[in-house]
Each structure stands twice: as C-alpha cells, then as structure tokens.
Amino acid sequence: MIRDNFRVLLVDLATRRGKVETLDGRDTVVGGSGLAALLFTRYGHPARSWRDPDQPLIFTIGPLTGYFPLMSKTVCAFKSPYHDQYAESHGGGRSALALRFADLDALVVVGRAEKPSCIAIGSRDLVIKELPFVWGKNVFETGKMVRSLVKRGGGHRTIMRIGPAGENLSAIAGINVDTYRHFGRLGGGAVMGSKNLKAIVIEGDSSFKIPESKDYPSLFEEVYTKLTGKDMMKYHDIGTPINMAVLNELMMLPIRNLQRTTDQGMAGISGEKFADDVLLRNGACAGCPVGCIHIGFVRERFQKEHRYIYRQVSYDHEPIFAVGAMLSVENPFEVLAIIDISEKMGLDVMSAGVALAWATEATEKRIISKSETVVPLSFGDSEGYKQAMLNLGMGTNEFYRILAQGTLKAAEHYGGQDYACVLGQEMAGYATGEVYFASQALGFRHSHLDSGGYSYDQKETSKDVAKAVDSLIKDEQDRVLLTSMVACLFARGVYTDELLASCLKVVGYDYLAGNLESVSLNIQGLRWKNRFATGFAPEKLSIPKRFYEITTAKGPLDGAFLDTLKTEYCKAIRGFDPDTRKSEDQAS
Amino acid sequence: MKILTTPRMERCIGCHSCSFACARLVHKNLSWDTAGIRIASAGGLSTGFEAKICVACDPAPCVRACPTGAYSQRKGGGVIVRKSLCIRCGKCGQACPVNAIYLDPTGEPFVCLHCGRCIPFCPHDCLEMAEAAAQETEESEVRP
Numbered sequence: 193m194i195r196d197n198f199r200v201l202l203v204d205l206a207t208r209r210g211k212v213e214t215l216d217g218r219d220t221v222v223g224g225s226g227l228a229a230l231l232f233t234r235y236g237h238p239a240r241s242w243r244d245p246d247q248p249l250i251f252t253i254g255p256l257t258g259y260f261p262l263m264s265k266t267v268c269a270f271k272s273p274y275h276d277q278y279a280e281s282h283g284g285g286r287s288a289l290a291l292r293f294a295d296l297d298a299l300v301v302v303g304r305a306e307k308p309s310c311i312a313i314g315s316r317d318l319v320i321k322e323l324p325f326v327w328g329k330n331v332f333e334t335g336k337m338v339r340s341l342v343k344r345g346g347g348h349r350t351i352m353r354i355g356p357a358g359e360n361l362s363a364i365a366g367i368n369v370d371t372y373r374h375f376g377r378l379g380g381g382a383v384m385g386s387k388n389l390k391a392i393v394i395e396g397d398s399s400f401k402i403p404e405s406k407d408y409p410s411l412f413e414e415v416y417t418k419l420t421g422k423d424m425m426k427y428h429d430i431g432t433p434i435n436m437a438v439l440n441e442l443m444m445l446p447i448r449n450l451q452r453t454t455d456q457g458m459a460g461i462s463g464e465k466f467a468d469d470v471l472l473r474n475g476a477c478a479g480c481p482v483g484c485i486h487i488g489f490v491r492e493r494f495q496k497e498h499r500y501i502y503r504q505v506s507y508d509h510e511p512i513f514a515v516g517a518m519l520s521v522e523n524p525f526e527v528l529a530i531i532d533i534s535e536k537m538g539l540d541v542m543s544a545g546v547a548l549a550w551a552t553e554a555t556e557k558r559i560i561s562k563s564e565t566v567v568p569l570s571f572g573d574s575e576g577y578k579q580a581m582l583n584l585g586m587g588t589n590e591f592y593r594i595l596a597q598g599t600l601k602a603a604e605h606y607g608g609q610d611y612a613c614v615l616g617q618e619m620a621g622y623a624t625g626e627v628y629f630a631s632q633a634l635g636f637r638h639s640h641l642d643s644g645g646y647s648y649d650q651k652e653t654s655k656d657v658a659k660a661v662d663s664l665i666k667d668e669q670d671r672v673l674l675t676s677m678v679a680c681l682f683a684r685g686v687y688t689d690e691l692l693a694s695c696l697k698v699v700g701y702d703y704l705a706g707n708l709e710s711v712s713l714n715i716q717g718l719r720w721k722n723r724f725a726t727g728f729a730p731e732k733l734s735i736p737k738r739f740y741e742i743t744t745a746k747g748p749l750d751g752a753f754l755d756t757l758k759t760e761y762c763k764a765i766r767g768f769d770p771d772t773r774k775s776e777d778q779a780s
Numbered sequence: 781m782k783i784l785t786t787p788r789m790e791r792c793i794g795c796h797s798c799s800f801a802c803a804r805l806v807h808k809n810l811s812w813d814t815a816g817i818r819i820a821s822a823g824g825l826s827t828g829f830e831a832k833i834c835v836a837c838d839p840a841p842c843v844r845a846c847p848t849g850a851y852s853q854r855k856g857g858g859v860i861v862r863k864s865l866c867i868r869c870g871k872c873g874q875a876c877p878v879n880a881i882y883l884d885p886t887g888e889p890f891v892c893l894h895c896g897r898c899i900p901f902c903p904h905d906c907l908e909m910a911e912a913a914a915q916e917t918e919e920s921e922v923r924p
Contacts, residue, residue, distance in 0.1 A: 347820035
C-alpha cells in the first residue's frame with residue numbers, strides 16, 4: 193500500500209506476541225536498506241553481542257515493491273555472527289511480494305523462543321507454532337514439513353528457513369528463501385538459530401487499489417518492456433555464470449584457492465557448459481519476468497540395478513566459482529552435487545567453498561591433516577568435498593566448528609593466514625585487481641555488490657587512487673538507493689535515477705522523486721553510522737598476502753597501488769563516522 | 781468467441797506477471813489474488829506451477845449457482861459477471877469445479893473474463909487465446 197509512513201510488525205518470540213507499529217521516515221530512508229538501518233537504530237543494541245536475544249532480525253521491502261517489476265528483493269539486517277557488527281544480506285524469491293501483500297513494510301523479530309518455532313503471518317494472521325520435531329532437519333526437509341504444517345497460500349507465500357548450520361550457530365549459515373534463493377552472507381541463519389526460529393512463513397493475502405494516476409499502467413508497460421529487452425538478456429539466457437569464461441579469459445577468475453586466475457580446466461564449468469549440459473529449467477522471483485534462476489539437475493545411482501534419485505539445484509556464477517573454480521572441480525554435475533549439500537546444510541555456499549579451498553591448501557602445506565578434516569581433501573576431488581561440506585554444516589568436530597566461524601578464524605587457530613581468501617568475509621568470484629580487492633575488503637557488506645570495483649578494474653587503465661575511491665563511494669551511494677527501493681541490482685542499468693523518479697512520482701511519492709540525491713546520501717550515512725556504532729574499524733582489516741600475488745591480463749597486481757587505495761578508501765569511509773566527524777570539527 | 785487457455789504451463793517460471801497484469805489492468809488492483817488467473821505451486825517450487833483459471837464450462841455451474849443473476853453465460857464459454865447484481869454470497873466460488881473463482885474477504889468474486897490482456901506479459905508464451913472445444917459433457921461431469 194502507498195503510504196507516507198512504514199507499517200512494521202514486531203514479533204517477540206519470548207512473549208509470543210506481535211505488535212503493529214507505524215513509523216515515520218519514508219521521505220528520509222525510503223525503505224529496504226534505509227528502513228533496515230532506521231529499524232536497527234530503534235530496536236538494535238549496538239554494544240551487545242549478536243547472540244543477545246533482544247537483538248532484532250529485520251526484513252524490509254521498498255516503496256515500489258509490487259508496483260513495478262524487479263522491485264522484488266528483501267533486505268535482511270541483523271548484528272552479524274561473522275563480525276558482531278551491523279550487516280545486511282539481500283534475498284529474493286517471493287519474500288518481497290509476500291511482505292507487500294501481508295501489508296507490511298517490515299518484519300522485525302526479537303526475543304528467543306523457548307522451543308524451536310516457526311512464525312506464520314498473513315495480513316490478518318499471526319501464529320507462532322512450536323515445532324521441535326523439525327529441529328535438526330535439513331533445509332529441504334524443513335520446507336516440506338513447514339508446507340504441510342502451514343497449509344494456506346501455496347504459490348502466494350514465502351517460506352524462509354534454516355538448516356543445521358544455522359542451528360549450530362555457524363557464522364557462515366544463510367537463510368534459505370523459497371528453495372532457490374538466499375539471504376546467504378554474514379550469518380543470518382545463525383541469528384535465526386540463536387532465536388530458536390526454524391522458519392518464517394509469510395502469506396501475501398491482501399489487495400490494494402492501483403495508483404490513481406492514469407499514467408501508471410503505461411509507465412508500468414514501459415518499464416516492463418525495458419526489463420524484458422536486450423539489456424537483460426544476459427540474465428535470461430546463460431545467466432550470471434556467463435562470467436566464468438569471460439573472467440577466465442581475462443585471468444581474473446579465482447581458481448584453486450586463488451593460486452591461479454586462469455585455467456584451461458575451467459572450460460568444463462563455463463556458463464555455456466552448464467546451460468548446455470545440466471540446465472533443467474528456469475525460475476523467477478515473484479514480480480520478475482526475467483527469470484534468472486537457473487536450475488540444474490544431479491542424479492545419483494543408489495543401487496547396482498539402475499535405480500536413481502535426482503535433485504534440482506539452482507546455480508549462479510558465485511556458487512560455481514566457490515565450489516567449482518576454487519576447489520578445481522571441473523565437472524558441472526559434481527559442482528551441483530557439492531552445492532546441493534551446502535543447500536541442505538543451510539550454508540552460505542560462497543563462504544563454505546572458499547573455506548574448503550583454504551582447508552585444502554592448508555592440507556597440502558601440512559598445517560592440518562585428516563585428523564582435522566576427517567576426509568582427505570585435495571583439489572578436484574569432489575567426493576571429499578561433499579563429505580567436508582556435510583561436516584562443515586553439521587560441525588562434526590572442533591576443526592569444522594572453528595572453520596564454520598569463518599576462514600580467518602580457522603587460519604588464526606591453525607595458521608595459513610597468508611592464503612586465506614578473505615576480504616572482510618570470504619571473497620566473491622572476482623580476481624579483477626586492486627580496486628575490487630579494496631572494495632570488498634572495506635565495503636559495507638563485504639560484497640561484490642557494494643560497488644562496482646570489479647567493473648572498474650576491467651575498464652580502467654590508470655592508477656588514479658582518488659578517481660577510484662570517488663568511484664567506489666559514488667557507486668555505493670547509487671546502489672544504496674536501489675537497495676532501498678529493493679530493486680534487483682541486475683536491473684540497475686534500467687532503473688536510472690530518472691526512471692526511478694518517474695516511478696515514484698506516478699505512485700505518489702513526489703518528495704522522494706525530487707530528492708533522490710540527498711535521500712540516498714542520507715541512507716548511505718545512516719548505514720555506516722550503524723556499522724561504526726557496532727565496532728567497525730576499517731583500519732584493522734588486512735588483505736592477505738595471496739591477493740598480492742596474483743597476475744591478471746593487466747599484469748601482476750600492484751601491491752603499492754592496493755595499499756594506497758585501501759588507505760584512502762578507509763579515510764573516505766571514515767568520513768561517514770559520526771565520531772570521526774566530531775573530532776575533525778573539534779580540531780578545526 | 782475465443783477463450784483464454786494455458787497450453788504451455790510446463791514453461792511457467794512462477795513470475796506471476798500474468799496475475800499481476802490481470803489484477804492491474806482488469807480489476808484495477810495490486811494483488812496476487814484478485815485476478816482471473818492465479819499461479820500456484822503444489823509442494824514447493826521444485827514441482828512446477830499450475831494456473832488457476834476459468835476453463836469456460838458451457839453450461840457453467842457458477843451461472844446456475846448464482847441466485848441473483850449476476851453471472852450469465854458468455855457466448856463461446858466462460859461467464860459474464862455484473863458485480864452490481866452480486867450480493868457476495870460466494871455460491872459461485874463453491875460451484876466452480878476447478879477453484880477458478882477467488883472470493884475476497886468481503887465475498888467479492890474475481891474470475892477470468894477471457895479478455896487475454898494477461899498474455900503479452902508472459903515471458904515464456906504459456907498462454908493463448910483459442911476457440912473453446914465443443915463441450916458435450918453434462919455439468920456434473922466436468923472434472924478438474
């Protein structure tokens with residue numbers, strides 16, 4: 193519904209009660225990332241641990257969700273188990289539309305349930321069910337059981353749930369959304385686990401009148417046409433894995449724990465190879481005609497007679513990079529089989545793959561052995577990785593429990609920090625160079641999506657530090673506007689500021705339409721304020737030696753350039769720190 | 781007259797663009813439910829999707845069930861609904877053998893008008909206007 197304020201449902205698992213709150217701030221924080229930051233300032237406890245039951249788990253959508261295509265993401269915010277600081281993770285599926293049609297701009301969960309529980313909500317419903325018998329079940333078993341326990345709304349609801357990794361409070365546990373999407377990064381799954389919250393079901397069962405403006409239907413069609421045009425064909429066709437071959441050619445693909453940036457074997461797991469050999473079908477987030485979800489299949493023979501089971505596994509560039517390239521697994525079916533186990537465990541497959549890549553090199557260097565890893569780990573051996581992924585999710589011994597807190601935690605314990613491929617969190621699938629490495633290491637979410645550093649590296653030849661830092665800061669501001677609208681970032685080329693302003697205006701948000709620049713700057717500052725309040729110290733983040741050792745098509749990495757970039761980017765981010773600003777004001 | 785058919789639902793990716801187009805353009809709503817075509821999944825996304833849509837019975841059980849004449853038979857299959865005559869009793873929804881009529885919380889019915897305005901919004905060409913096949917079965921024999 194179009195409204196100038198926010199309608200927030202606050203659910204307290206301890207008291208088993210909910211409360212609808214109405215908050216002002218539409219014209220200053222928009223929704224999505226901005227609303228999540230606002231809600232954390234209201235309900236969060238910066239100085240307390242992420243495990244404190246009072247800490248909020250926040251889900252937010254944007255002002256245009258449902259009104260325009262691809263406004264289909266949900267922002268999940270929480271104090272992260274990974275670094276005990278404020279964090280965001282973004283997911284799609286049906287989550288955003290379900291919240292919209294449950295007539296909510298946000299859901300905030302606080303407290304800890306006495307027994308493992310599930311929250312089920314709709315526009316006229318709030319139920320907290322105890323389901324201790326689901327605890328311990330994997331993500332897919334949980335989905336099936338929750339579907340049968342909450343029978344209403346098939347097709348018009350979202351089911352968010354965790355697997356054993358979340359229950360075990362792994363800092364790399366994600367939240368599965370509608371089977372094929374995720375709030376993957378920075379440990380949201382453990383936040384649910386710490387609250388004894390196994391699943392959240394949101395049914396979108398209300399309706400609203402469309403905006404009164406006669407221009408709305410035609411503007412919708414204009415946007416729809418652009419979003420189904422050639423600019424989006426990359427995502428509709430091969431999908432994000434098209435990057436695999438491109439990056440391999442440019443010597444920018446992290447391979448074998450980043451020991452290499454190109455390898456002929458990567459031809460076996462290119463996006464084209466996946467599309468030709470293992471792609472079964474496609475799926476879409478609700479409200480998105482692009483349908484970028486690519487679902488492959490794996491089949492497994494379980495008797496000597498020809499008896500098989502098969503599974504459907506979604507894939508993208510990042511999972512293929514993490515458990516394919518980084519582990520030198522060069523067969524697409526084997527890559528899917530490893531992803532499948534990560535999915536069942538409810539792990540963030542990106543972090544899990546990078547963690548196992550470190551463990552493999554640590555094994556090679558004899559820092560750890562089979563007594564830690566239980567199964568032998570060697571690059572290319574998918575059978576070992578399937579078992580290891582299971583052990584990582586289940587936390588079967590001390591080694592896996594430490595590794596499940598993050599690769600650097602394990603490296604601090606066992607050694608091997610030089611080749612821990614961590615940039616704030618486990619790296620994403622881009623070894624493009626200095627600007628990207630600085631960007632992920634210091635960026636707000638430690639994500640390749642914080643700003644376009646990976647693209648800057650590929651296009652820019654100069655080593656102008658100021659230019660690079662300005663680009664990262666400005667791009668972050670542009671992207672935080674989109675993530676506050678909860679636009680899918682794949683649509684960033686279509687949803688220009690001009691088009692966003694038109695969309696906002698046609699539904700009645702005139703102020704926002706005319707003030708995008710100042711509003712996005714405000715949100716950027718608010719997010720960083722939360723981050724600094726929860727202990728972020730960019731100066732303390734280091735970039736492991738391995739990143740300095742790579743060579744791309746542009747040549748060997750320039751360590752001095754990376755160090756200067758890191759220093760200057762750090763200063764630029766500090767500009768958002770209220771304490772830094774205050775001391776600068778006092779000094780002047 | 782042609783009716784809306786769903787001959788290629790195996791291609792459906794669950795984007796709901798058809799439902800939203802119907803709700804937006806025909807019923808002037810933003811909704812997953814108040815639409816003549818609604819996409820459902822049975823048993824999770826891994827099992828695919830089905831379209832809940834009027835299958836153009838002729839004679840239509842919902843017409844016979846309507847006590848106020850709000851429903852009338854559409855030539856070539858399907859129904860015409862005059863909401864000004866509807867008393868929100870919900871009998872049309874109960875009579876529909878394929879659960880194609882959505883009743884909102886006030887009892888207002890939403891059913892496909894076979895206008896085809898959803899078709900251009902399907903990215904995978906799942907939908908099509910087609911001549912209704914001759915229906916010789918009795919009403920009681922209509923099966924979902």
